[in-house]
Amino acid sequence: MKGSTHGCFPPPTNYFLFFHPPDVKADNTAFSIGGIWSVAKPSLVPGSWVSVCLSYTAQDALWTYYTAGKERASGTLRSSKRKTPPAEVAPSGWLVVGQDQDKFGGGFQADQSFRGQVARVRLWGRVLGAGEVAQVAECGGGAGDGLLPWLTGAWTLNHTARVIEIPRDEICRKKGPYRTVLSPALPYSTAEKQCSAIKANLATPGNREDSDRLRTLVQETDPSCYGGPNQPLLWLGATDEKQEGEWVDAKDAAMRFTAWAAGQPNGGRRENNAAMTGAGAWADVSSKVFSYCAVCDAADPLVLTVLGLCENLPHDHYYVQESHANTKPYFRGYTVSNISWLEDRWLAKHPDSKILLSYTPILPYEYPFGRRGWVVEGAEGCGRPGDGSLALTLTTCSRGNFTCDDGSCLPMEMRCDSQADCPDESDENHCELMTIPESYRRHIPPRSSQNDAAYPVSLHVSVLALEIITDKMEIVMDFEVTLQWLDRRLVFSDLNEDSVINGLRLDHLNRLWIPEVSFANAKGNAHTLIDGETDGSILRWGEPRSGDSTYSREVYFFTGAENPIQLKRKYSATYSCSLNLALYPFDTQVTHEQVTTMKGMNCLVENVRSYTGSGALACDFVLGAVDDFVSWGGQRRQRGKENWNSVGRGRRGR
Ligand SMILES: [Ca+2]
Ligand SMILES: [Ca+2]
Ligand SMILES: [Ca+2]
Structure with a gap:
């Protein structure tokens, strides 16, 4: 079949x-x-x-x-x-x-x-x-x-x-190797990269018959590769780079067959790669100096998936390398379109459509594998006016992988994790993190669901330090406020398990609805702030959903309905204390930190009780058991207690 x-x-x-x-x-x-x-x-x-x-x-x-x-x-x-x-x-x-x-x-x-x-x-x-x-x-x-x-x-x-x-x-027939000719002459390192972008290795013939097949394939595909019987025709995968004199193929396997010309190899440490002449003899040569044609060998047929084709383009999403044509590989689409080389550019054609996609490489031996800018003729790009170009990715990467711009494959978890993993570092480009829809209004609070008017926000106050100023009867409290909420209007992309990497910049925060909390009984106007000290991030709690093939980059989407926004910031507030400290530390007295929500949060108040300090804050304090005073739509999520517990009852210790 x-x-x-x-x-x-x-x-x-x-x-x-x-x-x-x-x-x-x-x-x-x-x-x-x-x-x-x-x-x-x-x-x-x-x-x-x-x-x-x-x-x-x-x-x-x-x-x-x-x-x-x-x-x-x-x-x-x-x-x-x-x-x-x-x-x-x-x-x-x-x-x-x-x-x-x-x-x-x-x-x-x-x-x-x-x-x-x-x-x-x-x-x-x-x-x-x-x-x-x-x-x-x-x-x-x-x-x-x-x-x-x-x-x-x-x-x-x-x-x-x-x-x-x-x-x-x-x-x-016995399967493989499936061969792709790279031409015209190209540097060794480029040939190696091109082969690896299509999950293949530079070919090394296994016997005399195979050697002849390889030679014929290159000469027939691109006659310009042939310079004469004694001139090098193509790069081989054979190398003695690792251990001088010990030749292995591109998969590091020992050679089963060699066909060294008389006197070769003779280059010692200067010549660690092999080339085959037009007559089939081998010579060791330096990879740094010369350019020859090459052949990639793969165990499986070369199947390319095209990402970034928008819906109005009729071209196939999958292509198989069927043969070679016009000196290059020829790719047939699953239905009727094809990708082939003509004169100086790569063309993706569909016979029933006037829409032509083309990619003109800067260097004639560049292949369209990986992510490239294609020109759209006969239609306006993806339907956007004046948009005649399109980023298309021709990839061999399997599902769950990210395609680097150069065509190499990485697990999706390495995408946007603040570490460069692609050889060209393209896994860390275009890390959007968040999409804010045009209809978004930041003064309107999010809703938990269609019928729910109230919206839950988790508030966690963690006391960091207390200082008692006895003569003024004041307490200066350093505390950290953590707010978490869901905003189902938002879509996040490529979230990391480590929320530090999903950090929201200040300009992100300034475009979002943010709950505001005031510390009501503190002196002065004390409330939560959004500034350079505010640490905003997205928590990856939900399962990813893969973007479809109209995205030119593989992407994992996360809904704002499952993955909360978290804000953290440290504050210092002064509270007037009605404590009588005359007997301190030999008695127990109680004071309250009052936290109330304000400003556009009337919808919050139903679900989030303002914290009125049900427990005492101690002067030489112990932070004890805690109240869970917030639920997400009635369901408390267990994500580690510390995230959810408010500053609780402090007991005056002795
Ligand atoms: Ca050598
Ligand atoms: Ca030599
Ligand atoms: Ca990375």
Whole structure:
């Protein structure tokens, strides 16, 4: 099977269905038997032939899913409604390939069809063993043809489906290496980087035959690489950089085959890389001086995902390197578009669309892998007026990874964590942290939900120091106020587990609604402040949601409904004390720190009781048990007590 499907869940008339529906997570393959659905993964590698096998026994409802001859998933097919497994399949019926039938033997829709190639579909009347499945995957005949052999003439063709001849070797050939030619001549370090950006290594031939194939591939792809039989043609992955005289390939494996020209290697510590001549002989050369063509070898086909294509662009999001054309790799989209090189630029074309995307590299050997500025012709960028350019990312990185501008991949956790991890440090660029919608009004407090008028804010006061000025009967208190609240109007991006890294700048804070708290019985006008001393941050409490492929950078979004804003600031306030300190320290007296909310916080007061000092603050104090006087929509969250406890009862110690 080779290609991709677009379809929808069918009515229950189909006894057996097996496909890759777009409404199931993209990595999964779905199937149903007798109307009961299940999902298996991983799915197919797009653009390359893969054997797919599903086995099922009606007695115990056991299924096993194989791709490329290996077991990938298994399970039992039962539904919550129907405890019994589906009945055995009834005699007579239709076997439809590439479509789900909406009615018996028909009701086909072109936009729900499989797009790609299918070969050697067979059905067996028994469950094949794992060994047999592996044999079938390699086009071996051990399992026989089963109930239904693959007869190309036996099928009725609908719509645009047609029969093509595919050489058996193309389906059954041993996989890899998948080769990508880099040309024209380029420096060694650039070639190495380009290969690594597509999860490949600089090629080193494994035997004489392979050496000839490599040479022919380069010469045929770009004749300009060939300078004559005795001139270097391409870089090899072979190096003795680490240990002089000990040559290894690009994966650090010992050489299985070498073809040194007479007298080579001879460069000692000055020449630590190998190049192959037009005649296939090797020489050690310096990586710093020369430029040659190169070939990247990968175990899997080169599949590129394009990020940043906005919705009005028809181009495919996935491309597979199918061949080489015009001296460069040629990428075919899952449906009909392609990415190819023409004269001096890379073009992404869709045959049915006048919209052309192009990228013109500064240096002719630069590839569009990674994040690049593309020009949009025939349409205004992403629909924004005057926007004819677009940042597109062509990436080989898998889900959960971030693509650096140069194409290398990092775990998403390294994105915006204040440490440069990409070779070009691009993981720390464009760390937006927060999106404030245009409709945001900072004088309007957030709401906890549609029906809820009141809004909870957590207030935590932590006393840092107390000084008693006996002659004035005053207490000077140093304390830290922590406020936490949720603002569901906001969206945060790429939050870090360490909230220090999610720090909000003053200009952020000045655009947000901020609760204000005053220290009512302190002397003077004492209240919370937003200034350079205020420490604002976002706490990552919720699960991330991945941005879709219209974003040119992989992004994790966090909703303001789950991830609170936190403000911390230290204050010093003077309280007039009505204590009689004559007997101090031999008695117990009580004073209050009064905290009230003010200014635009009438909605708060319902849920946040003002703290009126239910416990005493001690002069030589002990901070004791605490009150939880705040709840988030009625649900207290356990995030470590210290975050939630107010300054509590202090007891005068002795
Ligand atoms: Ca050397
Ligand atoms: Ca040499
Ligand atoms: Ca980083």
